[in-house]
Amino acid sequence: MPATTKTNFQLVSNGILNDNPIFRLALSMCPAVGISTTVMNGIMLGIAVLFVQVFSSCTIALIKDHIHPRIRIPTYTLTIATWVTVIDLVLAAYMPAAYKEMGIFVKLIVAFAIITMRLEVFACKNSVPASFWDGIGMGLGFMAGMVAIGFVRELLGMGTILGYDVLGFRPLLFFVLPAAGFFCVGIMMAMFNYMELVYNRKKKG
Amino acid sequence: MKILGRKYLLLNILLIICLFLIGGCKPEHRFVKKTAFKDTNKIVIEFAGPVDETWAKNRSNYTACEKPDPDIRLKIIDVSLSADKKKATLVFADDLNKNQPHVVTATKISSEGKSLGTAILNVKKFYLGYLFSILIGAMIINNFVFTKYLGLCVFFGVSQKKSTAVGMGITFTLVIVASAMMSWFIYQFVLQPYRLDFLQIVVFIGLVSLSVQAVDTILRKVNPLLFKAFGVYLVLVIANCIIIAVPLILADNEYNAWESLMLSLGAGLGFLIALFLMSSVRERLELANVPPTYRGLPIAFVLAGLFALSFLGFSGMSIF
């Protein structure tokens, strides 16, 4: 694949819609199920992923000419692990409450397939600015997915949005449980499929 | 081929159990064989030989307390001695908190007229049982896939066919045990003493890659047949968050070597069980008329949700 010809805007929107890491690529599902109980969690983890993705993409795009092809994957892993450590330390220091809420998942960003995949598919072939925008798109896409699931689960599970009481009662406590995360993701994926179906049909007809 | 592998696995497990049995019965005083909790408010002390009845039945010869609170003595209301005079049962006024190790002091144990000195005895829950509960806990009760929601990408990726699922599960178990043990070792003896724990992510992921590479090389050389069967899954192992979550949990909870082994083994086997169940169900689902928009991943997620719903039955369970 040659260097991308997409504009920055296309790169970002691609990450949010066409290649949404949660609903379309179905990568990094663990946090989407595990801690998407509130909108706030989604935003916080989304920011963490965004930073890791952007930093790693830029790093790899910067040094892509100096990476020996044999040690490509170890280099990616090292890069991601370094940035995850940095983000982890910063979050633990400056946002202890949110960090505690997210538990082990911040550290687990290191095993998110989405980041490695973007490095392999995109950053190692493109310039730093393009990789930057692609990283932003992917991070935002991830965040959007997490926020969408978090919205549904927080509203139905606790009757609140971002901690503010909206409904005044708790409709279905079930949605607080992580088991509900599976259903939410499954049903939202199906909705994405359905929208695609309708879109394609419209295009044809 | 396969059977041989199974035999070795069994043998290993037997060996491990034997080691536990030897290690588990360490006496703390040469004259005391065993101490244990009994019922809700009793502690039993087994002596190596008969003790003098007048000594044994004297309540003031014993003191007992919870380990963190040595100054707060538990009230002993009665001591009974078995017919062969080798087993004393202390009865307490209140129920004991068995989660807490207890310390029983038997002053000047007297056997056949001789004084054998004072014994400080630690009474705690059966250690083997504790290890077993870690194993079962990680395997089923707190199954990493259905109750902790980790390792999902690989879980959904390889659970389409039973044969792939089993292959992946076995490979994964091998790698996770190897890498978790290495991580535990490095964490305990390098990272923690030198206060380098902030490097844990990098070190653990490096060790995972290393053990994947090692398993790859060893399998290729030692057992090409097995490598042919399982080699393809090795790459996927790194993308599984369980493999990095287990060392992190081990580091957080300060488990010792045996406990770490049990947790990693349980995590691996639990992943295998989850994969196996999911794949057998998904194979059957292929015959079903699933709504078109749900075909593929969405229905797999709904299924996993139903699994998670039924695994709620295990919530709050503690085996020992």
Place this chain on the structure above:
Amino acid sequence: MKEIIRITVGLTVSCLIAALLMGSVFIVTDKAKKHNEHVNIQRAMLGLLGYTRGHPAPPDLRLYTMYRYIIEDGAIRTLGYMLPVVKGEHGGYQLVVIDLDGQFVNRFKLNITPEKVSEASERASAIKAVLKPPKTFVYSDSTIVAKLGQKRLAYLLPGKFPGFKTFIDVMLAIDPSFKIIGLEIMEQEEDPGLGAEINQDYFKNQFKEKSFEKIKKINVTKEPLPEEYKKYLETKKGRDFPLPKGVVDTIRSKYQDKDIYALTGATISSQAVTNGVKNMIRKFAYRINRLDSVISRQHIPVAF
């Protein structure tokens, strides 16, 4: 061969850069992390004592921490209290060793500064320096004493006990007569909707103002929580149903000596918290009385 060297050099260089980056971030953030943690705990403690942002703590409020260790010397076990003492302007710490019957054994001056005292490893090395080798010691717990002027205002007890599922981590504030000032649930993993409700005001505020005499015999009742009492318990937050002063007093006196009303469907969790709090206070009262008598007899110039 040349390639291998290139790979090795490349990897080494990138590892070094990564290590440098992580190391420097660690050094920068570590300080901030500790500071923030300290501030958070401080805030939680002050909150328990009733000091919030709108109602700040008076300037002469001081918090002193004492640490309890269990010292083992062969078969003999003693307690070691690490106490802040008044000494010059900086203050310092002394290790006071008490035997299990509450008799004074020994006391040592510790070489540790108040800044470093919150680090477990610093404390351990300071104690190690004064205890002779066959003796071993393990950390047991800590208590915070809040002092206002010359008078003890409250004790803050961190505690942990088994709940229905895993451990429940709490912070308890009691006044010098062991009456409960407040209870805060720090960490718990009970079932959402059931046991997790222990975190609700209408449950944990029930413990407030229970006297020592009551708490020694306190139990859990499965009667439904009366509506007026629930309102009263939740008013503390200051936004729902502000009650008139007279009503508050009558409700308080009416329910002060009642048992704890269990959460619906979560009797076990309610029982666990009640028993845990009961045990914490009972043990603490027993210990602090013994410690105080030793302090006064030995004329230890404790800061609190």
Place this chain on the structure above:
Amino acid sequence: MTDLPLLTVSVSPHLKSGQSVEKIMWTVVACLLPPLILSVFIFGLQTLIITLISVISCVAVEAISQKLLHRPVTIKDGSAVITGLLMAYIIPPGVPYWIPVLGAVMAIYVAKHLLGGIGFNIFNPALIGRAFLMASFPVAMTSAWLPPIRDGAIFKYMGSGIDAVSTATPLYLLKHYGSSALMEKFGSMSAIYGDFFIGWRPGCIGETSALLLLIGGLYLIYKKYITWHIPVAMIATVGFLTWVFGGERFFTGNPLLAVLSGGVFLGAFFMATDYVTSPSQGTAKLIFGAGVGALTVLIRLKGGYPEGVCYAILLMNPTVPALEGWFRPRRFAPQKGAQ
């Protein structure tokens, strides 16, 4: 994409010819009715209302989801009615009336129709509905137990005031307070056995009467709609394991009490034997039943809930494909080299 023929359920090879699915289903419904009638006398008239709401909402959800998914509407075959009945039978008698409606959506739409409709559901829909309700309304589902009515005043609990009379189930008392608390509440052991066998005890709407459930179950076995394997294996395992592990020491548990005081009979005869979600062959059935029994005892003795039948069956449901694979019916002329 052609639709598969939905009504010839291929996974039920034990159906005798001449027995339509409908006939079996409606017979099961008939066998389930006596416990419902009795429950009106035990817990009052509102149990009938809850059950009716549950049945109606299940049938309605079935019709709507079949319409939505462009499938033939098959509400007349009685399967949704059974789901509705069973779901009502395993919820406490004092819950608000609207609770079963939500359970029906989960049970019928998600657990049944998303997975391909009748004959393809992996998990028992009624139990999924119950597990969902349990997770959503934990307080109502674990505390709305009513003391049995002794004087025939079946309107007693209608309307409000249920909170004030709510009681604890025998299993809850046993788990948390021991058998002495049970005796204190329900009288001597012999009185307990008698009452529990007939059904005069707190519990879910349809689970209390071992007698009527046993009669219904035996009739189904007599008609060869179900076989003895699963019920016998399950009840025997529950009894045996409780006897071994249920007491203070080994072999001192009370098996009879364990079998009579929960939902064992309802689960054994009417839920674990569900055609679609249980194995179809003898050995596999025995293992399935024993597994359900063992998990039930495990959850009761070591788990967080006093009763475990519901979750035990749910946990064994997904093992059915694997069990059927392992215990295939023996072929009469095994080919050499097969396998």
